[in-house]
Amino acid sequence: MRQRINQIKKELHAQGYKLTPQREATLTVLLEREEDHLSAEEVFLLVKEKAPEIGLATVYRTLDLLTELGIVDKINFGDGVARYDLRKEGIDHFHHHLVCMECGSVEEIIEDLLVDVEKIVEEKWQFRVKDHRLTFHGVCKNCQEAALKSRKKVKID
Amino acid sequence: MRQRINQIKKELHAQGYKLTPQREATLTVLLEREEDHLSAEEVFLLVKEKAPEIGLATVYRTLDLLTELGIVDKINFGDGVARYDLRKEGIDHFHHHLVCMECGSVEEIIEDLLVDVEKIVEEKWQFRVKDHRLTFHGVCKNCQEAALKSRKKVKID
DNA sequence: TTTTAATTTGATAAAAATTCGCAAAAAAAT
């Protein structure tokens, strides 16, 4: 984690920015909650626990900056808030998401399933692909099993 | 177009809703601007030209309703507004988008490029896919050509 | 056709999310 922050510190310096305590606290939160998909407000509340004097605007600014530098990705799952997602280490594409319509859980697919599709898009549509967003909406494994169980239960009753 | 609206009218009635003049005006705008990706505000302004007495809230409600019924899809390209996209006739999946990072244009890919990918997701992740959102960010054909020309120009200068 | 009930609407207020403006603080450069 220290290592990861240092790496980012370098990237910031390379672009003429500094790693202020506020930025470091924000990064720490993002790293600690890497599995989650936090909104700016949620990041703010978590950062406040470490650095109570921080302002919401600073969090927004930091998240913007990190997005600019490609350290985090901004994504919107359809509930009017932007969520921020740290890029996986050593992975250069934005990973995919599985959003469960029943329980709201968000699962991640790290491996790139779009390599072939992108090739087609580049060739057939003459579009130079730089980035992608792929989200599947459906029913997660848990909820499928739950539905199965409750259906059985109804049959017994 | 009349035909298309009548079809939707039936779908509305099937769910116990009526096709009010306001809803029809909204639908007409969506049909007339099928290529575009309008925000609620933009739809509102266009509908107002036909039905000046309509209120913004009604447009929001209508778009919500149409989304609910699967007649339009709601999507967010990352600029804080939701956009509404009429489903293509006879196509049961949400089409894909190519967003140009230079000029902001949005191109559509109607054919489903995700059939294989979805099969993998269903099998390997045990996730029942109901819907998807796929957006590529990159450089459109036009902007690629423009860049090429201006580069040549620089070389000559 | 009148009466009644249910749905839909427009206007406005309220809420939620994000950005802006600016003076103060911190850091870097001179």
Add this chain to the structure above:
DNA sequence: ATTTTTTTGCGAATTTTTATCAAATTAAAA
């Protein structure tokens, strides 16, 4: 030590979306 640049915190302002509610419209019942 002084000046310049960057960053911050705060509150106000903006933008987008939702909620409220009485009035209007439409459908159903009598």
